[in-house]
Amino acid sequence: MQRLSCIFWLGLKEMMSLRRDWVMMALLVWSFTLAPIMEATGVASSVNNASIAFADEDNSPLSRALATAFFPPEFQPVVQIVPGSGAAHMDAGRFLFVIAVPPGFEKDVRGGRTPEIQVLIDATAMEQAGIGASYITNILGSEIRRFAIGADLLDASTVDIILRSAFNPNRDTVRFAGIVALIGQIMWLTTILTGAAMIREREHGTIEHLLAMPIAPFDIAIAKIWANAAVVLVAAGLSLTFVMQGSLGISIAGSKALFLFGTALFLFTATALGVFLATLARSMAQFALLVMLVVLPMLMLSGGETPIESQPDWLQAGTLILPSRHYMSASQAIVFKGAGVETVWPEFVWMTFLGIALLATSLMLFRRSVVHSA
Known part of the structure; x- marks a missing residue:
């Protein structure tokens, strides 16, 4: 019980540090307000208002x-x-x-x-x-x-082909692009916030102060994971309500609570990824490069930009180990198709399994790096 209390207060300390970091706070606000709006409305895949x-x-x-x-x-x-x-x-x-x-x-x-x-x-x-x-x-x-x-110059066709689009009858690109943009921001921000917090404390020497206290490296990592995941989850919920539904007018076909639950599972994996990358990097510049090399391909291969079925067969099999693929698939099913837990539970299981594996690896590397630095 005392250990859980310690992890809780360490997480609150992490939130207080984030609140004082105006650059990160500005990035957080931008990423869940103007960024998805610009991404959803700025690039259209259909003709709009053409002269x-x-x-x-x-x-x-x-x-x-x-x-x-x-x-x-x-x-x-x-x-x-x-x-x-x-x-x-x-x-x-x-x-x-x-x-x-x-x-x-x-x-x-x-x-x-x-x-x-x-x-x-x-x-x-x-x-x-x-x-x-x-x-x-x-x-x-x-x-x-x-x-x-x-004018009786041509016979009318005996068969009329009527095309109907499922789940997006008007083929509104904003509705689709808005959700994809929100999911992308969730992944970027979670990884960046968690990893940047780790790098910042290492550069400022705060890790050494924490290790002087009766706190294990496991407690430090878990505190950063739950604190940053909670911040992004709240920001994502507010963005879904006020930006996606309020500003862009995107309707959510399924359960918003189920979508947020899937988001929480994904945040568990993404924060573990942030700890993993921060453990490998020795500076903020190296961490930024690792984020570009790892997170960007995960987003591109998640199925948001191009369908998984359009990718080569060997690459489709490889994307099964990407939590972004399972989160994107579950989110689109919930938001666009109104799917319930009976449909998306395999994606939830995959995200949980990948999150546990990534968290175990991250904690092992983090404990080792902390012991060596001490």
């Missing part, structure tokens, strides 16, 4: 119908420009897309010929340009086909 112009040399019912087929929020209102001035407008950066309909376009369609529509794209905006080209092609093709069926 578009229309140069209509045909001025027919079909060409006018094509000009009215583009709607917000994907596109801005279509601007009619003088034919032949599209390149100049794009050079001036006024439009991302310019569509030019040649004269006699509807006449050629009615005559069964295959006229061409010119689409100019400003490819300096690579993400929007690549996706927008597909959007425009599908919109124009659908409108021309609808006109041809109405």
Whole structure:
């Protein structure tokens, strides 16, 4: 009981030290407020508010119908420009897309010929340009086909293919990217806070003062783990409520309590990872490099950026030892699909097993490093 009390008060001491570290506090606030908002809304994988112009040399019912087929929020209102001035407008950066309909376009369609529509794209905006080209092609093709069926130039299809997206019907990238960003911040911050606390006390000589007291290295490590995990867990819960749901309007399909429970299991593993990296590093600079070399690949291979199924077979097997993969899989199932504990319990078991193994290794190395330094 006395040992648990000692670990508790050491953890409170850790929280007090964090409160006085304004740099870490600023990083903590930034990582769970503005950072996920910017990551979720700053980089879109779909066309949004793209500027578009229309140069209509045909001025027919079909060409006018094509000009009215583009709607917000994907596109801005279509601007009619003088034919032949599209390149100049794009050079001036006024439009991302310019569509030019040649004269006699509807006449050629009615005559069964295959006229061409010119689409100019400003490819300096690579993400929007690549996706927008597909959007425009599908919109124009659908409108021309609808006109041809109405004019009895083409038979209507006997089968209509209707696509329905599960769990994200509107294919809203913000909803998906926001949660992935939050999970990434949880992993970064937990590892950095725990490891930086270890390095800071070693550089300031605080470890030697603690060892002069009747405290074991195990108590020091466990205190740092629970204190930093508790801080990140509270910050993640507040960010989920006020930033994800409040600011970004992301709906949580499953249980928020179950998501936070899975987060607590992952924090147990991530803090142990922070202790492990801090034990290997001899300075804050070395620790920062180790974080980049270890945490960044774990995030990239977690399944948040690209699905696990898209990775090579040998790499898929390797990611089973990454706690980030199991946390990402469980979080997406809970948040997007409304999964319960009966679905995500294997991921929870994996995280627990990996956390215990990593914690045992970290404590062994930490005890050894403390004994040698003493």
